[in-house]
Amino acid sequence: MRLSQYFLPILKETPAEAQIVSHRYMLRAGLVRQASAGIYSWLPLGFRVLKNIEAIVRDEQNRAGAQELLMPTIQPAELWRESGRYDDYGKEMLRITDRHDRDMLFGPTNEELITDISRTSIRSYRQLPKMLYHIQWKFRDEVRPRFGVMRGREFLMKDTYSFDVDFAGAKRSYNKMFVAYLRTFARLGLKAIPMVAESGPIGGDMSHEFIVFAKTGESEVFCHRDLLEIAVPGDDVNYEGDLQPIVDRWTAPYATTGDKHDPEKGKALGDALVSARGIEVGHIFYFGSKYSKPMKATVVGPDGEDVAIEMGSYGIGVSRLVGAVIEASHDDAGIIWPDAVAPFAVGLINLKVDDAACTQVCDDVYGRLRAKGIAVLYDDRDDRAGAKFATMDLIGLPWQLVIGPRGIKAGQVEIKRRATGERQDLTLDAALAQIAG
RNA sequence: CGGAGCGUGGCGCAGCCUGGUAGCGCACUAGACUGGGGGUCUAGGGGUCGUGGGUUCAAAUCCCGCCGCUCCGACCA
Numbered sequence: 001m002r003l004s005q006y007f008l009p010i011l012k013e014t015p016a017e018a019q020i021v022s023h024r025y026m027l028r029a030g031l032v033r034q035a036s037a038g039i040y041s042w043l044p045l046g047f048r049v050l051k052n053i054e055a056i057v058r059d060e061q062n063r064a065g066a067q068e069l070l071m072p073t074i075q076p077a078e079l080w081r082e083s084g085r086y087d088d089y090g091k092e093m094l095r096i097t098d099r100h101d102r103d104m105l106f107g108p109t110n111e112e113l114i115t116d117i118s119r120t121s122i123r124s125y126r127q128l129p130k131m132l133y134h135i136q137w138k139f140r141d142e143v144r145p146r147f148g149v150m151r152g153r154e155f156l157m158k159d160t161y162s163f164d165v166d167f168a169g170a171k172r173s174y175n176k177m178f179v180a181y182l183r184t185f186a187r188l189g190l191k192a193i194p195m196v197a198e199s200g201p202i203g204g205d206m207s208h209e210f211i212v213f214a215k216t217g218e219s220e221v222f223c224h225r226d227l228l229e230i231a232v233p234g235d236d237v238n239y240e241g242d243l244q245p246i247v248d249r250w251t252a253p254y255a256t257t258g259d260k261h262d263p264e265k266g267k268a269l270g271d272a273l274v275s276a277r278g279i280e281v282g283h284i285f286y287f288g289s290k291y292s293k294p295m296k297a298t299v300v301g302p303d304g305e306d307v308a309i310e311m312g313s314y315g316i317g318v319s320r321l322v323g324a325v326i327e328a329s330h331d332d333a334g335i336i337w338p339d340a341v342a343p344f345a346v347g348l349i350n351l352k353v354d355d356a357a358c359t360q361v362c363d364d365v366y367g368r369l370r371a372k373g374i375a376v377l378y379d380d381r382d383d384r385a386g387a388k389f390a391t392m393d394l395i396g397l398p399w400q401l402v403i404g405p406r407g408i409k410a411g412q413v414e415i416k417r418r419a420t421g422e423r424q425d426l427t428l429d430a431a432l433a434q435i436a437g
Numbered sequence: 438c439g440g441a442g443c444g445u446g447g448c449g450c451a452g453c454c455u456g457g458u459a460g461c462g463c464a465c466u467a468g469a470c471u472g473g474g475g476g477u478c479u480a481g482g483g484g485u486c487g488u489g490g491g492u493u494c495a496a497a498u499c500c501c502g503c504c505g506c507u508c509c510g511a512c513c514a
Contacts, residue, residue: 009447011448011449011464012448012449012463012464012475013448013449013450013462013463013464014448014449015448015449016443016448016449016450016506016507017506017507017508019507019508034506036505036506037505037506037507091438092512092513109514138514140513140514142512142513143438143511143512143513144438144507144508144510144511144512144513146507146508150514151513151514155514157514209514218513280513280514281514282514283514315514316514317514319514320514349473351472351473352472352473354472383475384471384472384473384474384475384476385472385473385474386472386473386474386475386476387474387475387476388473388474388475389473389474389475390474390475391475393474394475402473404473405473406473407473414473
């Protein structure tokens with residue numbers, strides 16, 4: 001993409017409303033624009049990041065055996081009356097009335113819908129287990145939206161729901177998602193630690209929040225430092241095998257969010273205790289028959305008796321992750337995108353567009369990179385070198401390829417790794433080889 | 438939902454206290470000079486001062502209502 005033609009509204013000054021670093025950079029780098037409190041438009045650069053994150057989330061869900069579907073944003077109130085949540089949910093739920101005066105709502109979550117789907121289509125235990133997910137916009141009418149996309153009212157979320165005939169099956173589903181989440185966040189370049197979370201109405205230990213450390217995190221968290229060093233399951237992980245040892249390994253060390261912290265246990269860890277602020281990027285939990293019972297989602301079991309389906313739900317805040325990644329990866333000059341989510345892999349800087357030879361080389365390099373399938377943002381604008389460097393640093397592309405008349409004379413180009421700031425003068429071929437990695 | 442604050446060209450702000458010609462920086466347009474870390478000069482365009490009412494000869498400025506947005510707290514992926 002040629003920057004001269006790209007829609008990238010960069011802000012030199014920080015908008016007054018942005019308090020935390022990810023929000024500031026998302027506005028300044030032209031990723032999003034606020035439409036209303038807690039509601040954002042995604043501009044081209046931000047949209048690319050959002051889609052990259054979504055693709056990784058999707059890939060890992062599929063790998064774990066979950067199947068994608070898509071449920072609507074607008075739901076009938078009727079289902080929520082069945083589960084009893086229509087009255088319980090309160091003002092966070094945006095209620096709507098259609099032209100026929102029917103009560104509708106903008107979904108804050110999808111348990112009711114998915115339970116309705118399962119009860120009409122899954123009749124026998126032989127059809128289980130199943131894991132279904134969707135990636136969809138949700139709306140929660142937060143009293144006080146803040147921190148940009150980190151706590152918006154409208155947000156993109158991946159929700160998986162598992163269906164099993166008994167607890168042992170539900171546990172296997174839970175473990176699959178546990179492992180999938182470890183892998184997903186690692187691929188996004190994040191170190192996310194599973195922590196014991198509020199277990200909800202069912203109790204037990206099958207509820208974990210996945211937390212990313214960040215100075216601006218919204219809640220205080222505590223964990224054993226060993227958790228920061230455990231290797232994430234690799235591509236070869238077998239989801240059909242026994243995942244319990246992996247889960248045990250990750251859940252053995254102490255790790256909990258602030259509200260469940262036990263100071264005694266913390267003290268016992270001594271130097272090994274890590275206390276930090278964290279951002280919740282995922283939450284998995286088992287809820288048994290909480291919805292299947294009232295909504296009569298049952299299957300015929302092996303013994304011919306009806307049993308309520310055992311369910312769990314597993315969320316990842318996709319849009320929130322854009323903010324979380326920035327919180328975890330930035331410096332004073334701007335964003336530092338991990339390779340896996342970067343909107344473009346390379347920023348190509350033409351230092352002197354009115355130098356015919358220089359532009360010739362840059363155009364050629366632009367073509368070669370694209371031919372290799374490498375996403376490149378080509379700064380072909382007639383602007384000062386300094387301004388171009390500052391823009392590239394702000395938008396945080398992993399590689400900068402800098403080409404100017406001076407280097408061309410010496411047979412060299414400069415590549416800069418955004419994350420380290422390291423710069424190398426190389427021949428063009430060597431630079432391209434390095435970028436292609 | 439409790440407490441606090443802010444709405445003035447696209448963005449960041451001053452002006453308001455003490456009523457009297459709407460201003461600055463950035464961005465934008467044109468030209469010239471410049472050219473390896475957010476350049477300089479010249480000349481321009483763009484604002485019914487959130488909105489409705491009130492006071493007054495006169496309201497961005499004083500008073501009241503409403504709307505929007507932000508911050509602290511409680512709450513939440």
